[in-house]
Amino acid sequence: MIYIDEDMVLKLINWDQTFEAMEVAMQRYTENRIVQTARSRTQVIGKPNLLVTMPGYLDDQTYGALGCKLVTFFPTNSDLPKPLPSVLASIMLFDENTGLPKACVGGFEITKWRTSAASAVATRHIYEKRFKPLNILALLGAGHQGRTHADCFKHFFNFQEIRVWNRTASKAKEMVEEFNKKYNTNIFKFYESNEKCVRGADVIVTTTNTSEPIVNRDWVKPGAHINSVGAGRNHHSEIEESLYFNADVYIDHWEGAKTELAGLEKIGIQFKAEVGKVILNQVKTEDPNRITIFQSLGMAVEDCAMSRLIYDSYLKTKNK
Numbered sequence: 001m002i003y004i005d006e007d008m009v010l011k012l013i014n015w016d017q018t019f020e021a022m023e024v025a026m027q028r029y030t031e032n033r034i035v036q037t038a039r040s041r042t043q044v045i046g047k048p049n050l051l052v053t054m055p056g057y058l059d060d061q062t063y064g065a066l067g068c069k070l071v072t073f074f075p076t077n078s079d080l081p082k083p084l085p086s087v088l089a090s091i092m093l094f095d096e097n098t099g100l101p102k103a104c105v106g107g108f109e110i111t112k113w114r115t116s117a118a119s120a121v122a123t124r125h126i127y128e129k130r131f132k133p134l135n136i137l138a139l140l141g142a143g144h145q146g147r148t149h150a151d152c153f154k155h156f157f158n159f160q161e162i163r164v165w166n167r168t169a170s171k172a173k174e175m176v177e178e179f180n181k182k183y184n185t186n187i188f189k190f191y192e193s194n195e196k197c198v199r200g201a202d203v204i205v206t207t208t209n210t211s212e213p214i215v216n217r218d219w220v221k222p223g224a225h226i227n228s229v230g231a232g233r234n235h236h237s238e239i240e241e242s243l244y245f246n247a248d249v250y251i252d253h254w255e256g257a258k259t260e261l262a263g264l265e266k267i268g269i270q271f272k273a274e275v276g277k278v279i280l281n282q283v284k285t286e287d288p289n290r291i292t293i294f295q296s297l298g299m300a301v302e303d304c305a306m307s308r309l310i311y312d313s314y315l316k317t318k319n320k
């Protein structure tokens with residue numbers, strides 16, 4: 001069995017293939033060419049820390065794989081004397097004919113890249129495809145996901161302004177300085193207030209652990225698109241609940257939504273469709289003034305597609 005570590009993953013990964021892998025995973029979901037369940041959660045007694053398992057099978061010539069991602073979600077990691085990321089992961093890849101383990105692939109970078117690319121896929125198909133404006137992007141959260149989303153959205157879309165807000169303002173400030181330098185631009189702007197950051201934005205991305213809303217209904221302009229990625233007490237805590245009643249809400253998969261978004265269903269929110277249906281042009285939001293939300297949970301088959309991609313790329317570099 002091969003071990004592909006995080007440094008190697010970073011050498012092999014790129015945005016265009018990651019985007020394609022996410023599109024394929026979401027599309028195959030809708031075509032019933034995948035198997036996955038809601039993820040299991042094992043909690044460390046007395047702590048908020050979780051081990052989460054995400055097994056899946058994806059049937060596809062290029063991205064198909066049988067795998068299982070093991071994710072640890074340890075919010076207390078940021079309080080350590082030497083802080084560690086709160087979300088860490090490893091992905092096991094198996095031979096689908098023999099069941100033999102083929103590889104263990106570092107899942108930290110993959111989780112950041114594939115989640116960001118899934119948001120980009122949702123933005124492209126739910127929002128951009130309808131010729132909607134891409135002037136202002138608001139990023140709420142400057143943690144690992146917030147930063148990778150910034151890279152990803154800079155790569156795929158031509159926003160004139162990318163606003164950044166974070167609970168700890170100094171981190172948003174640092175990120176803005178770093179990203180303006182990295183891309184030799186001045187489009188990244190620091191925002192002290194989440195309200196000001198959200199008002200007027202065409203696309204909003206939230207990547208925080210908050211359990212209280214950071215996006216209020218009245219702040220979001222008609223027709224805007226939101227990618228809600230983070231999870232607090234619930235996986236839908238970042239957005240004021242009343243906003244869901246005034247929006248078309250898209251999800252990535254129903255198995256996860258049934259458990260992790262049960263709170264939304266309980267208050268009467270009906271999900272419009274999974275993103276795969278939008279990619280396949282089976283569903284769309286007709287009203288240009290309707291707010292759209294992609295409530296991203298993350299799918300095991302996204303990780304299967306990514307580990308297959310990285311595994312194949314790794315073998316190619318070894319056989320050169």
Ligand SMILES: NC(=O)C1=CN([C@@H]2O[C@H](COP(=O)(O)OP(=O)(O)OC[C@H]3O[C@@H](n4cnc5c(N)ncnc54)[C@H](OP(=O)(O)O)[C@@H]3O)[C@@H](O)[C@H]2O)C=CC1
Nearest residue numbers: 086141142143144145167168208209210230231296297298
């Ligand atoms: N949908 C999906 O597929 C995936 C979702 N996730 C989720 O994305 C989120 C972010 O992950 P990641 O970037 O790796 O984590 P990080 O620990 O790197 O970042 C956490 C972010 O949340 C902010 N935050 C924490 N508590 C609060 C609060 N009470 N109010 C406002 N902001 C808060 C932090 O701000 P500060 O700097 O001030 O601490 C920071 O910006 C997590 O909830 C994770 O579960 C992760 C992977 C995949």
Ligand SMILES: O=C([O-])C1=[NH+]CCC1
Nearest residue numbers: 071087111297298299
């Ligand atoms: O899909 C994923 O890997 C995760 N979603 C929430 C935490 C990790």
